[in-house]
Every structure is written in structure tokens, then in C-alpha cells.
Amino acid sequence: MACNTLKNRNYKSVVTAYNNTTQAYTAAGTQLSILGNTALDAGCSVDAQSGGFKINHSGTYRFTFDVTSVPAAAGIQTLQMYNNTIAMPCASVADTTTASGTITQHIETTVYLPVCCNNQPVITLNIAGVAGDVTHICANATRLA
Known part of the structure; x- marks a missing residue:
């Protein structure tokens, strides 16, 4: 994938997106859309898309999500990150x-992700x-190495 001048391959890959x-969402589970606005988009290793972050190059990444919600009922609300269709432990x-x-939840992880064609x-x-x-x-993906 070729990089344009706004996504310079020499920049640290960082994408921060937010959606207001x-x-x-349903109790059974709903995938959240992160893409409303992009606050920062540098480098070529990660792209924000509606459903999450697409990883373009192998490396170690840190992902963070902050979610503010208003549940309709009392109970236990969970946030779970997925790598494609596999829950990240x-x-x-x-x-x-x-x-x-109103509840605000924070979730983050650091993981190595291999990428091939x-x-x-x-x-x-x-x-x-x-x-x-x-x-x-508000969601952030940063390629650490």
C-alpha cells in the first residue's frame, strides 16, 4: 500500500478517532462504530474504518477505547475487543x-499483530x-514497534 503525503511512512503510526x-446496542452484543471524526491520523501502519482499526503492517500495537453509554437497565455491561472474529483474551x-x-468505560491492550497478504x-x-x-x-491505535 503506497502512502500519500498525509500518511507518511516515516511517521509513527497513530490513529485517534471519535464518534459522538x-x-x-443490544444486550446480546453490538459492534461499535468508531469512525465519526479523526482527531489524528499519521503513518501508514493502521487505518481507521467504521468498525475498527485495519492493521497494514506487522508490529506491536496499543489499542485504547473510551466508551460513554446510557444503559436501559441495571446489570453487567461488558466491552470486548476482537481481532477479526476472535475475542482478545x-x-x-x-x-x-x-x-x-451514564457510565464511562475504558479498555486497552498491547499486542503483537502479524500481517501477511x-x-x-x-x-x-x-x-x-x-x-x-x-x-x-474515542478510540486510539498506536504502532509501538
Whole structure:
């Protein structure tokens, strides 16, 4: 993949995206859309897309997500990161919610991701446990090495 002048291959690869559009989610689980606005987009190793981050080059990455939501019921709300369709074992968080109360959750992980021509990982975030509305999400992907 060739880089243009805005995505210079000599820059550290960092993408920060946020979405303030309300997203309804179900108790069974919903993949969140991170792409509303891009706050920072440098380097060529990672791209933000609606469902998450597409990884273009092998390396060690740090991913962080901050999610503000208003659950419709009391219960346990979980955030889980996925590498394609596989749940990432060190990237899960669960918090107790109250009905119509606002909750902000933070999740992060660092992981090595191999990339080859047949496999460009996409890192996504799912929310589950109770139904409600996400009112804000801020997501960051940084290639560390």
C-alpha cells in the first residue's frame, strides 16, 4: 500500500478517532462504530474504518477505547475487543450499570499483530450485557514497534 503525503511512512503510526453519534446496542452484543471524526491520523501502519482499526503492517500495537453509554437497565455491561472474529483474551472489561445512568468505560491492550497478504487484522470493539445507547466513543491505535 503506497502512502500519500498525509500518511507518511516515516511517521509513527497513530490513529485517534471519535464518534459522538448515538449508537443503540443490544444486550446480546453490538459492534461499535468508531469512525465519526479523526482527531489524528499519521503513518501508514493502521487505518481507521467504521468498525475498527485495519492493521497494514506487522508490529506491536496499543489499542485504547473510551466508551460513554446510557444503559436501559441495571446489570453487567461488558466491552470486548476482537481481532477479526476472535475475542482478545486480555482486552475485556465489565462494569455494573444502573438503569438510565451514564457510565464511562475504558479498555486497552498491547499486542503483537502479524500481517501477511492473506491476513490484515481488523480490531473491533463489542458492547454487551445490557441494552442502551452509546453517546460517545474515542478510540486510539498506536504502532509501538
